[in-house]
Amino acid sequence: MSSLVSCRSGNAVGRILLMAAAVLSLPGCAVMSAAGPSSGDIREANQAPVGNANIRIVDLNDALSRTIIARSRPLLLSESIGDGFVLGSMVGKGDVLDISIWEAPPAALFGASMSGGRLASSGAAAQGSGFPEQMVSSEGTITIPFAGKVMAAGRTPQQIENDIVSRLRGKAHLPQVVVRLVRNSAANVTIVGEVANSSRVPLTAKGERLLDILATAGGVRQPVGKTTIQVTRGDRVASLPLDTIIRDPRQNIRLQPDDVVTALFQPYSFVALGATGRNDEIPFEGTGITLVQALGRVQGIQDQRANVRGVFLFRFEDPTVLGNELASTATRTPDGKIPVIYRIDMKDPSTLFISQSFPIHNGDVLYVSNAPLADIQKFVSIISSTIFPIASVRTAVQ
Template structure:
């Protein structure tokens, strides 16, 4: 209907212009919003971006591994090989072997008439009884030389390094046959310089423990240092034996008697205060750094400690564990020609599909490691829901402004 005056015509023109402007703004907003859904606020990369393993900020290869029962079993086997019992094993007691620098005491007994060493011993003879009683002579203590030898009167030079005191005593007796009358020899290690272990780190008092034929074990050495100063659940023990370095939580040693191994000469035991933790990010109920005990924590337990997944945002197919993995742990899963980090690690992302009921059993068998990052991506429709919410609010605002203008 045509307008009848200037005011009504002007009002109708303004209404048409506003409606046209609203339609134009809505169309532009919808187009821009649909094109920029991926730029909406998010707590991390999408599930598809993580699964691709592509990154512009990491120069090494990122390996994405589907977390299945087979993979979980492979990791368990690899972890077992890094225990003290498996990596170092049991050794004979170190105190039974003579080393370079050790100080030895030789006691030589002769049946009467004891002439050879009786004269040498003089008043120093150990026997003060009748003349016909066997006499024992203690020679001056002998230090094993750098080439592993000692020299005795009438017995000459003997190679003793690496042998037991009993073996050395039998050789001395054999060399004295025909020189001394029915000689019998006892050899003792009075100063076991080489048969020692060192205990350092977060202990009450760093110490060096001499090893004996008893066969001192790991916890014996720890007790000799006065024990640890921090809570047991946050302590890690590291044993350095030659080129081998193996670490294990103290809790594991206390709970598994096999890990309380017999020590070897030269072992270095370091007690480290090392609280374990993992970081939870993404669509979970609680984004935080979560501490856990040295005895270990499964992925299922870790998800439970952060309150589980956020039902409103989380993708049950997008549970990821980011880890710098030891290549030896992956075994056949290790990709060929993989580029490693400078410290010899491989960035690995383990993906768990929790839409499969069996994944909960896999999560119970997959152990989290210190400094792991557990990330849960948003569900694919989450960004669309965010955009619809923004669009709805914007549309209501525009309509409200238009109503006020009219």
């Protein structure tokens, strides 16, 4: 009986060995499942059409890294938007003005002064008249007796005073004019988005800055590192991470009427796949992280599995980064980007210096391929796990 079992067990082992030999003769992709494409598969994709576009493999080097860093620098608010004017220095539509006009004696036009709501004799002193408060019209003008319509919007109180004096010269005797901004009804900033209280915030003569308005709205509801502030002024729109605005006082720009401030929650992330210490979607701060920081957050690459020359970064890249030759021939995505795979040789010591400044973008995919030996070891492990239990049964029966 034992010889019969031994014979049958020997035949089973032989069949498994024959199956292993047959499997070894198949293409690599049929041997076993893998976490992703091999280094060779990715290199072959360099000339393979994908969705009518050729995916290019680009070796990451110092020159390319410098170009990408320069292109990745966000446009600062101080450069794209700039400081607004201090409230009170410029009159706008809807503002309320208080205007007083004086004449030296003998007064010709404004020969009485206002006192307690009644006309009072001014004697030999300078004589003047105070007018009811005027709101700047939708056309941007105010009306002054004997001077007519005077343009006020977009001008300072001093400029309005000089204009009125020039119009009254020759009519009034040595006229003097004082224009005072009483209410700035139209001077508001709108703040919306991820703040405690979305509202319209009135501006004052202090000259409120961006962080002042955020504080007035109760601050942001999301972590500072994941919040981006967008400022809209007319047809100009610019955004910057809140953390950058806090750290760089130049970006805490002075706001002006009708600006719109939007606090945006930006959960930036990249995806790590393959022979890394952690396969996951990894969030990062709005200020960005570098390639070496990204590798650190996924616990590096696995020593037993990874191909150190098979580290790849998949990205939809800005065409201006890649040069005219590639940009002119590649088919772009609907938003104008080009699919690119950056190849990173971690065996080259200089790569560690380059990766300390190479930026990771939102949506990047970091992939580390298996070393060829790792695939062989995986196959041997599968075969061993199948053979050894049968061999154990054979030993037990004997």
